[in-house]
Amino acid sequence: MESHSDKQKHHHHQILPVRTTLLIGGTLMFLTFVTVWIAGVDLGRLNFVVAMAVATTKAALVALFFMNLYYDRKENGVIFGTSFVFLAIFFVLTSMDLFFRGKVVVDPKLMEAPQAGSKLKKPWISTPELVAKGKELFSVQCVSCHGVEGQGNGPAAAALNPPPRNFHADQGWKNGRKVSMIFKTLKEGLPPSAMASYASLPPDDRWALTHYVIALGSTPAPADTPDDFKRAGVDTTQESGGSEAVAATVPVDFALERVEVAASDAEKNAHLYDPSQAQWISRGAPQTRGAQIYAESCVQCHNTKAQGGIKILKGTVIVPALTAQSEGMRSQESFNRWVIQGIPGNLMPGFGQYSSSDLRDLYRTIQTMNAGR
Numbered sequence: 205m206e207s208h209s210d211k212q213k214h215h216h217h218q219i220l221p222v223r224t225t226l227l228i229g230g231t232l233m234f235l236t237f238v239t240v241w242i243a244g245v246d247l248g249r250l251n252f253v254v255a256m257a258v259a260t261t262k263a264a265l266v267a268l269f270f271m272n273l274y275y276d277r278k279e280n281g282v283i284f285g286t287s288f289v290f291l292a293i294f295f296v297l298t299s300m301d302l303f304f305r306g307k308v309v310v311d312p313k314l315m316e317a318p319q320a321g322s323k324l325k326k327p328w329i330s331t332p333e334l335v336a337k338g339k340e341l342f343s344v345q346c347v348s349c350h351g352v353e354g355q356g357n358g359p360a361a362a363a364l365n366p367p368p369r370n371f372h373a374d375q376g377w378k379n380g381r382k383v384s385m386i387f388k389t390l391k392e393g394l395p396p397s398a399m400a401s402y403a404s405l406p407p408d409d410r411w412a413l414t415h416y417v418i419a420l421g422s423t424p425a426p427a428d429t430p431d432d433f434k435r436a437g438v439d440t441t442q443e444s445g446g447s448e449a450v451a452a453t454v455p456v457d458f459a460l461e462r463v464e465v466a467a468s469d470a471e472k473n474a475h476l477y478d479p480s481q482a483q484w485i486s487r488g489a490p491q492t493r494g495a496q497i498y499a500e501s502c503v504q505c506h507n508t509k510a511q512g513g514i515k516i517l518k519g520t521v522i523v524p525a526l527t528a529q530s531e532g533m534r535s536q537e538s539f540n541r542w543v544i545q546g547i548p549g550n551l552m553p554g555f556g557q558y559s560s561s562d563l564r565d566l567y568r569t570i571q572t573m574n575a576g577r
Contacts, residue, residue, distance in 0.1 A: 218275035228269050235262050325443045327411040328383050328433070330418070338416025341409055348504050349398065354420045359504045364398045364557070371420040381421065384428045386414045388436035398557075494569030497562055501555055502570075510573040526570055533574075539567045 220228075235258050242254050268274040273281050327334070342354070349364065351357040354371035361368050369377070378394055379385040390410045393401035402410060418425045433440050498510075505523045506512060512525035526533055532542030540563050546554030558566070 218272050220269060224269065228265055232262055232265060323444070324408055324411070326440075327408060327444070328387070328428070328438065328440070330383075330415040334412045334415045335419050337409075338412035338414070338419075341405075341413050342416055345402070345405075345413070354417065359499065360501045366397055368398070371417050372422065374421055374423050380426070381418070382426050382428045382432055383414055383418065384432040384436040384438060386417055386425075387411065387438065390414065391437070492565055492569060493562060494565030494567070497558065497566045498569055502566075510570050527574060528571075533567075533570065536564065536567055539563065 239255065239258050242251065242258070245251070247254065267284065273284055324334075342350075343352070346354075347358050348360045349356075349358045349368040350371065351361065351368075356368040356370035358368060374381060377385070379389045387410055389399065390402045390405070390413060392403070393399050402413075405413075430440065498506075502510075506526055507523075510526040512523045524530075528534070532539050532547075540560070542552075543558065543563060543566070544554055544556050546552045
């Protein structure tokens with residue numbers, strides 16, 4: 205039977221001879237020099253192979269001699285070696301996917317954004333038809349911030365800093381009041397303000413909005429120069445103004461599907477938003493911060509008591525009610541995420557300007573509305 209002294213003899217830490225220590229240390233220093241040198245030499249794909257070979261050799265020397273595996277029990281060496289087996293399995297499985305999955309990226313030409321241009325001739329020139337179309341689009345796209353009359357007093361205006369543009373004023377326009385600059389603003393937005401890009405709208409719709417906005421002013425728009433049109437990405441040598449990449453947007457069918465309401469009664473009871481509802485909220489509800497935010501940002505779509513039934517997108521979509529079963533109403537945390545991030549594909553924009561306290565008050569206000577319905 206092996207005695208305690210024998211066990212101690214077999215388990216003592218091997219003291220490396222000075223000669224071996226200097227030899228291994230010198231080899232590691234040499235391999236470090238090789239690593240640095242090879243990094244400056246272009247060997248093509250062999251650079252990776254050589255670098256890995258050097259690194260593996262250095263790791264093996266450290267493990268065998270400085271970690272004492274060369275002098276340790278053989279089973280410890282087996283365990284250490286097995287770890288490399290599993291590492292090799294990992295690399296093999298990853299390589300099978302990386303090198304044998306085929307061509308994933310399609311032809312770049314197929315991935316380019318489609319190009320679209322105006323279907324009108326010289327759309328930068330105002331016509332009564334364009335102004336009328338712009339008015340119709342304005343009532344759908346712009347009234348929540350800029351107000352029905354374009355005076356910057358929409359339901360959401362009070363929560364925005366800087367406030368929305370009053371289109372009746374001729375001064376103070378960030379990009380200028382020229383036709384080209386308004387078209388540029390609609391295309392690019394005005395970050396970091398709340399004015400978002402409307403590049404997803406067809407060029408003709410943006411031209412129509414441009415001319416309607418100018419028509420709201422008391423004076424004609426200043427004349428554009430060729431440089432102005434160039435800055436706006438408009439090529440006046442072409443009657444259509446040139447083509448441009450169409451911004452990505454949510455497919456209408458998908459958006460409609462996401463906001464569809466099941467009950468047919470909702471269609472019969474639905475109505476278009478009336479700006480007076482915001483004043484009704486302010487007069488009829490307690491003046492809590494939550495009620496104020498609801499009147500500023502929510503009533504135009506979710507109705508006076510969060511019961512939904514408001515028609516948007518020219519009456520093609522009816523907003524559903526906010527109930528305790530709604531995804532964003534199940535908890536304060538989900539509500540905060542819902543409001544701040546919006547719901548992509550569901551026509552719900554994000555409102556990142558509100559504080560945690562504001563969101564708590566708004567959540568309680570909507571819960572109170574639910575209880576009172």
